[in-house]
Amino acid sequence: MAERLGPEKMHELVRWFIDTALAAVNRYEGTVPQFSGDGFLALFGAPIAREDHAQRALLAALAIRDAIAGGGAIAERGWPKLEIRIGIHTGLVVFGPVGGNLRMDPTAIGDAANVAARLQTAAEPGTILISEETYRLTQAYAQVERRGPLSLKGKRTPVQAYQLLDLSHPLATGAAPVARPFVDRAGEMALLENLVPAISEGRGRVVGLVGEAGIGKSRLLGEFRKRLADTVVWVEGRCLSYSTMVPYQLVLDLLRHICGIAQADAVDAVTAKLHAALKQAGMDPDQDAPLLLNILGVRNLSGPRALSSPEAVKAEAFAALRQLIVGASRDRPLSLALEDLHWLDKISEEFLGFLGEVVSSTPMLVLATYRPGYRPPWIDKSYAGQVPLPPLSRADSLDLLHSVPARLDEPITEAIVAKADGNPLFLEQLAFDAGEADEERSAGTVPDTINDVVMARIDRLPDDTKRILQVASVIGRRFSLRLLRAVWQGAGPVEFIQDRLDAERTTYVFRHALTQETAYASLLERYRRVLHAAAGTAIEAFFEDRIEEVTDRLAFHFGRSDEAEKAVDYAILAAEKAQRRWANSEAVAYFGDALRQLESMPDSEPNRLRRIDAVLKQGDVKFALGRHIEHIQDLDDIGDIVRDADDPRRRASWHYWSGYLRSLTGKGLALAIDDCRDSAAIAAAADLDEIVGSATSSLAMAYSFAGRPREAIEAGEQALAIFEAGGNRLWASRTLWHLSLAANMLGEWETSLAYCRRALAHAAAVDDRRSQAIGLWRMGSVHAQRGDPRSGIKCCDEALALAPSPYDAAHAKAVRGYGQIKMGRLDAGIAEMTEALAWFENFRLRQPSLRWALWLVEGLLLRGDVGRAQLLAIDILNESREAGYRHIEGLACWLMSDCLGRDDPGAAEEYVEQAIRIFEAIGARNDFAKALATRAGLLWKAGDSVAARQLFGEARDIFAILGTRDEQAMVEDALGELDHGAALQRHHLRSVRPPAGPQSAD
């Protein structure tokens, strides 16, 4: 390099490197006794002894690596890329001579220094190698990859080495740095160890360690980990006490751990680490990284997938995550430690269920800890088991007490053993408490509960320390020094922690959740709110350009502060983020938080807008959850403030949602039409084209439901032009569905099929599965209605193969059921329709319920269940009248006449006439012809074969024009028999007609 650079530049580069590296070493209080040509040796823990020398060495090495790789100065000055190697080893050195001045030139001699130097030579450029000895001291928080065993010069046997990736969780519970002796849990330990052989053979297991707080679950996990040492890959994930609300909390913790992603990593680092991990698992980063980055909240999904069915994308993300986890068990068995599942969030729980499916065929041991009362998703599976942790025996309790460095006399020991009831945490804390209390108060009083004893101990801390503990407890179970410092407003005392370690990247964890909870509870509410606000503000500042990642935390902190506006704004952002990550229930919960907050806030213009947003933005989630009725109520509640708000976008959106939902739920169809019109008008006046389009498209749907197909087509075509011109293919296809609905009503099958094909083309162009599924079942419904049930069923099968949402799946099943009925498979068809109907009724979606119920009536009639058919038809008739679904009302009348045809021809006649009038008014020609045929049957029955022939003829002509195959065949059949002078056959009324079609029976 010197040659290329020239002596002067080379000198400059070396100086810069030495300065940068020395700064890092100094920061962690290391010394540099030796320089060689292009490197140096640094010592930590000498000449001044430090307990945490190994950690300091790692931190310094990472700081050097990052500073050099950061590249700022190097790129700026046009230097070539520097490739540094670092080796770290822990051992004894002879260090001397030492005077008062650390800058003297002592020489560090010894084997330890040699090993470090050899590791350095063996390291790949740009990496850090650490020895087995160093790793042993730091494994609780060092994230490494195994390298070696390496043959090092001067060493007879190859040595194990590890490449250091990053540091995390320095004080994680399981492997606390100074753990007291482990008191017998031999039985439980043996149970765990017995699982290992099967796991190694690829038969995975799930084991839950269950027990009350402080009983020793985490400790057992930690001890087991030590026994396994590096025979397994150990991956940890932890739930937090407030994380039940944070979607993906546990899953993300696992993901970060697997990829070695640290909390403080910036977007680029996260992306790079994720890519590396995916590659290592043999996966394709281009394919899978975007999904996982979206879950991480680092980068939103873009492109077709963003538009796709949320369920489908979530399934893909789950699959990628599972593959990544399984991939981690490629070289060695994987041990997945899941801590504190009693705080598990819903989505992670769903994922664990999904992961469970492959456990038994993977070399993977899932170890979960949770308190009694929690039921993990795999509880009933054959590959899963549970290990309950009973209280320690008296002898073990005494053992544990003896290991605690506090002098306790006999009566106190007895009192403690009696009170603690075999709970190790309680024992420990009581022992410390008694030890500390000795001087201050009369011994002999023993606190009653674990909380009391923890509180007593917190109270006895020096003021500054106690304050630090309390402040930290507000931040959470886990907190970084950087954050603590920012939240801490006093001066000085923060040195208490700073003194022990100075590492921005370091994360601290309360060893026991209980300590955090107790410290938190000891704060005055008023002060807590101030601290939460400070924590929120600090996080806001740290994550200034990555707010998306931390909206849940910000919503949490501001939600507990007096900064109500921020609380609401972040709750809404967190809700939207949850929505983007397919966590619908969490999204609704956050929206709910925002609305609750707003209730006690002043009635100002900005707050009113916030309230409107919190309701409007819930539209899609509530829809996905089937909570339409509730959402209409919410919309009604904000109706007044929306009308007063001087904000066309929000007003137009409100009207649009209100109209859309009302038309589906049957709550005021006339109002719905007005709403859609208002929305379009408001949006048009404000040049909001997209909203004009959405409103007009919804108007088309509402018109169809109201039995106004021609107006529906006019509105639909208008909306379609807007969306096709603007390239909004999703909305274009949605609009085409509404158009097809109207065309069906008119009996114009070819037009309707053309609309469906066009909708499918749009959906395919943006690769949107949800729209494809919908397009397909709609096309299926056209086929079924025109008398081609075979094609109808095929479309529905294809729709269902796309894994549509429950809503769309129910539609597809209803249509398929109708197809089956038309094919003559009555029982299967009726069963499928009944199932689909139950779904819509459950969510009180009236329009689809009634529409599919009509087809069910047809099925029942064909099967001869006239009584049931009639009851159902009356219901449909009454409800459709009330809701204003005119076309459905006509069809219900027509079916009523069929139901009654046999026993009460007079009433049947009245109904069919009503039906004919309605169909005529609507322009529903196909249905009009069907009603004519029914009327013809009634006339025939009454002996008027001339009039009957006349009506059958009219009906046949209409069916022929429209191309309704099955109905046309039936009418021609009837005409033939009439011409042969036959009397009315049973089958000329639908109620007594055997199923028609190419396959009469199965």
Ligand SMILES: Nc1ncnc2c1ncn2[C@@H]1O[C@H](COP(=O)(O)OP(=O)(O)OP(=O)(O)O)[C@@H](O)[C@H]1O
């Ligand atoms: N068998 C044991 N021998 C010695 N100490 C133990 C033993 N079991 C637990 N302890 C100690 O008791 C304390 C509480 O244990 P631990 O943190 O494992 O409880 P836990 O069951 O995980 O509680 P939580 O539900 O609150 O997470 C720890 O300090 C731990 O070191």
Ligand SMILES: [Mg+2]
């Ligand atoms: Mg625990």
